[in-house]
Amino acid sequence: MNILEAQKISKRFGTAEVLSDVSFSLTGGETLAILGASGSGKTTLLRCLNFLERPDEGRIILRGDLLYDAALHDKYDDKAIREKRLHFGFVFQSFNLFPQYTAFQNVVLARELAAKTTPEYAADKKKTIEEIHREGMEILDQIGLSNKRDFYPYQLSGGQQQRIAIARALAMRPDILCFDEPTSALDPELTGEVLKVIRSLADKNTTMLIVTHEMQFAREVADTILYMDEGMVIEYGTPEQVMDNPSSDRTKRFLERYTAE
Amino acid sequence: MSFIQVNLNLWNGFQNTLLIFALTLIFSLPLGLLISFGSMSKYRLLRYPINILIWIVRGTPLMLQIMVIFYVPGLIFNAPIASRFNAVIIAFALNYACYFSEIYRGGIQSISKSQYEAGQVLGMTKAQIFFRVILLQVIKRIIPPMSNEIITLVKDTALARIIVVVELLKEAEILATRGMIWPLFFTGVYYLAFVGILTLMFNYAEKRLQYFRA
Ligand SMILES: Nc1ncnc2c1ncn2[C@@H]1O[C@H](COP(=O)(O)OP(=O)(O)OP(=O)(O)O)[C@@H](O)[C@H]1O
Ligand SMILES: [Mg+2]
Numbered sequence: 337m338n339i340l341e342a343q344k345i346s347k348r349f350g351t352a353e354v355l356s357d358v359s360f361s362l363t364g365g366e367t368l369a370i371l372g373a374s375g376s377g378k379t380t381l382l383r384c385l386n387f388l389e390r391p392d393e394g395r396i397i398l399r400g401d402l403l404y405d406a407a408l409h410d411k412y413d414d415k416a417i418r419e420k421r422l423h424f425g426f427v428f429q430s431f432n433l434f435p436q437y438t439a440f441q442n443v444v445l446a447r448e449l450a451a452k453t454t455p456e457y458a459a460d461k462k463k464t465i466e467e468i469h470r471e472g473m474e475i476l477d478q479i480g481l482s483n484k485r486d487f488y489p490y491q492l493s494g495g496q497q498q499r500i501a502i503a504r505a506l507a508m509r510p511d512i513l514c515f516d517e518p519t520s521a522l523d524p525e526l527t528g529e530v531l532k533v534i535r536s537l538a539d540k541n542t543t544m545l546i547v548t549h550e551m552q553f554a555r556e557v558a559d560t561i562l563y564m565d566e567g568m569v570i571e572y573g574t575p576e577q578v579m580d581n582p583s584s585d586r587t588k589r590f591l592e593r594y595t596a597e
Numbered sequence: 598m599s600f601i602q603v604n605l606n607l608w609n610g611f612q613n614t615l616l617i618f619a620l621t622l623i624f625s626l627p628l629g630l631l632i633s634f635g636s637m638s639k640y641r642l643l644r645y646p647i648n649i650l651i652w653i654v655r656g657t658p659l660m661l662q663i664m665v666i667f668y669v670p671g672l673i674f675n676a677p678i679a680s681r682f683n684a685v686i687i688a689f690a691l692n693y694a695c696y697f698s699e700i701y702r703g704g705i706q707s708i709s710k711s712q713y714e715a716g717q718v719l720g721m722t723k724a725q726i727f728f729r730v731i732l733l734q735v736i737k738r739i740i741p742p743m744s745n746e747i748i749t750l751v752k753d754t755a756l757a758r759i760i761v762v763v764e765l766l767k768e769a770e771i772l773a774t775r776g777m778i779w780p781l782f783f784t785g786v787y788y789l790a791f792v793g794i795l796t797l798m799f800n801y802a803e804k805r806l807q808y809f810r811a
Contacts, residue, residue, distance in 0.1 A: 386718050414723070422720045432715035435811040436733045445729065446719035490810040508719055 337400060339364050339543050340512055345384055345394035345406075347377075347567075354380050355391070355567045360560075362512065365541030369548055369558035369575075373590055377567040378547040379429075382514045385545070386426045387417050398423055398511065425505030425513040429520050431497045433489040439500045440485040443507045444472040450508075468507075475503045479533050495526035499533050506537075513537070515546045531557075551595050555579055563587050603772065603780050610768025611787050617685060617754045617764060622747070624690035629697030636702055654695040660756050663688040667760045685757045693750060700742045704735040708811075737806040744799035748792050 340362040347355040354377045362368055372378050383389040385396065387404075396404040403420055404412075412420070433442050447468045451457045457464040476482040479499045489497055498518055505513055515534065519527035531553050537544065538557050548554055554561060554575065561578040563571035571578045571587050582588050635647035654662065667684035671677030678684045708731050716726035758767035765788075769781040 388714055388717065418720050418722065421718060424718070426718035428711060428715065430711060432709075432711045434712070434715065434730050436737075436809045446716070446721055449722075449725050449729065450720055488809050504719065 337364075338362060338397070339366075339399055341395075341397035342385065343395040343397065345381065345391050345396075347380055347384055347389060347391050353567055355384065358394070358564070358567070358569055360562055360569065360572060362543055362545070364543055366559045367538045367542075367544045367546065367557055368560045368562060369546050369554035370562050370564060371548070371551075371554065371578075371590070371594075372564035376564045378564060379516050380567075381564070382426065382516050382545065382547060385512075385514060386424050387421050388426075396420075422508060423511045425508060425510035427498070427501050427505050427513070427515045427518050429517045431489075431494070431501045431521070433497055433501055433504070435489050438486045438488055439481060439492065439496075439503075440472060440476065442489070442500055443475060443503045444468050446504070447472070447507050472503075472507055475506050478506075478536075479503050493526060494522045495529045498522065498530045502530075502533055502537075512543045512545060515544065515548070517547050517549065519548070519550060549594060551579070551591070563590070565590075598772075598777060603777070603783070606772065607765060607768055607780060607784065607787065610763055610765040613682075613757070613762065614751075614754045614764040614787075614791075617689060617757055617762075618750060620686050621689040621693055621750060621754075624686070625693035625697055628690060628694035630701055632694055632698035633701035633705065636698060637705070651695045651698065654692055655699075659688065659692050659753060660759055662692055663756060663760060666691075681760050681762050684760060685762050689750075689753070689757075693746070696746055697743070700739050700746065701735070703742075704739040705731065707738060708734055733806070734811045737809075737811060740799060740803050740806070744795070747799075748795060751788060751792055751795065 338361045341359075342361070343359050345355055345358045346353070358377075358381055360368065370378050370381065380389060384391040384394075390409055391406045393406050395402060395406070403423065433439075434445065437445060448465060451464050451468060454464070473482060473485070476485055479502060481496060481499055481503070484492060484496060484500075487496075489500070492500065498521075502513075502518075518534065519530050522530065527550070531550065534544070534546065535553075535557055546554070546558070558575055561571065561573065561575050562569055563578055563582070565586055570584055571582055578587070579591060582591060632647060632651070635643050636651060638644045638647075663685060666688045667678055667681060678687075712730055712734070713726055716730050721729070754764055755766040757764050758770065761767070763771070765784050766781075769784045772780045
């Protein structure tokens with residue numbers, strides 16, 4: 337069954353139509369890479385899925401149930417949007433770690449805050465927090481940064497900061513993890529460690545949406561590729577279909593440009 | 598009058614100076630935060646009046662404001678303000694709240710939108726984002742301008758004497774009218790000592806927040 341179905345997502349900024357009827361679906365454990373030239377709407381699409389932008393039209397179906405309908409947006413209050421959001425994790429291009437917290441605190445903070453309203457926390461505070469911390473350490477281990485747990489963001493390299501940002505997103509146990517060009521802000525020699533973490537997540541069947549300009553990486557990791565141009569889905573298929581036999585000239589030109597780099 | 602007696606007199610006035618200083622901060626620090634939220638509100642009906650208030654308060658002398666608050670309620674509404682001291686505190690609190698609000702606003706607006714978004718995508722509430730993510734970064738950034746303003750407040754307390762609230766300088770002026778001039782100059786020692794201690798405190802606070810960069 338599809339974990340996620342995005343149906344006809346449209347978004348305008350003023351009169352500019354940035355997304356037009358974007359639809360796609362994800363099955364459990366699937367990795368979808370989103371490609372497209374600068375300004376084609378990739379970031380906006382991810383931001384709509386995380387409700388950082390309000391889509392003008394479209395529906396989001398989660399595990400067969402309607403999660404979000406743009407037509408009903410005004411009926412959702414802050415709390416409802418927050419809950420919907422938690423199905424998605426978001427890893428920003430620029431990491432956006434919280435500077436005043438250590439790597440570990442960055443990872444567990446939101447979970448701790450969310451836990452405070454749960455019955456488990458009311459029943460046994462200490463145990464709930466310990467459990468969150470244990471899980472946080474596990475995630476740090478998983479991304480290979482448990483030795484940096486007490487480092488502040490400024491003490492970490494860009495690659496390490498991005499890995500912590502991934503850990504922070506994972507800690508909320510999202511159904512779908514979204515990456516917006518996770519390596520674009522990094523020096524070339526640091527992209528490898530971040531891609532490795534994402535690859536290991538793919539191997540563990542994490543459901544992911546990855547906006548990237550790393551063509552080789554997309555080909556290796558993605559099960560499906562979606563190519564966008566001017567807010568429209570131009571290609572949608574397996575890496576072989578999209579990258580080896582693109583149906584439009586625009587896609588061909590785009591691929592040539594980026595693969596040459 | 599001996600040196601010690603003069604200092605006992607000055608100390609009396611200085612207690613009032615301290616009281617004006619402390620009460621002004623107690624009221625204006627939180628009030629400033631409310632005003633800064635108002636000045637950033639998306640509702641024009643709130644934002645415009647607040648901005649006009651800030652304009653008036655920052656655009657007129659504090660001395661004038663003290664007089665207005667002390668005299669005008671009695672002159673116009675026939676409801677004179679109960680005590681000179683209260684009038685001083687109201688004027689100071691309002692004045693400093695407006696200055697603080699602009700510093701807060703600058704600090705809050707200097708924090709990148711992406712910090713809010715990082716909190717949002719983790720499911721944090723607006724209040725959680727503000728208090729757990731934004732606030733400390735703002736505090737770190739505004740300590741230098743806030744210390745400036747607070748040091749100015751120490752010296753502004755001397756304005757209270759224009760409606761005859763006897764603080765440090767007024768106490769010295771009273772001695773001067775009795776022919777003793779040197780205590781007037783000696784008040785400088787009090788102000789300098791006070792500002793010196795505050796400076797040490799601000800330096801300490803800055804140091805305490807050096808553990809992170811933002
Ligand atoms: N908040 C906004 N207000 C107005 N226009 C916007 C806003 N955000 C994005 N846009 C416009 O929407 C279009 C798509 O932007 P978007 O950031 O989604 O592109 P992108 O595919 O992520 O590009 P890049 O590869 O450069 O990151 C662009 O033309 C951009 O200028
Ligand atoms: Mg983008």
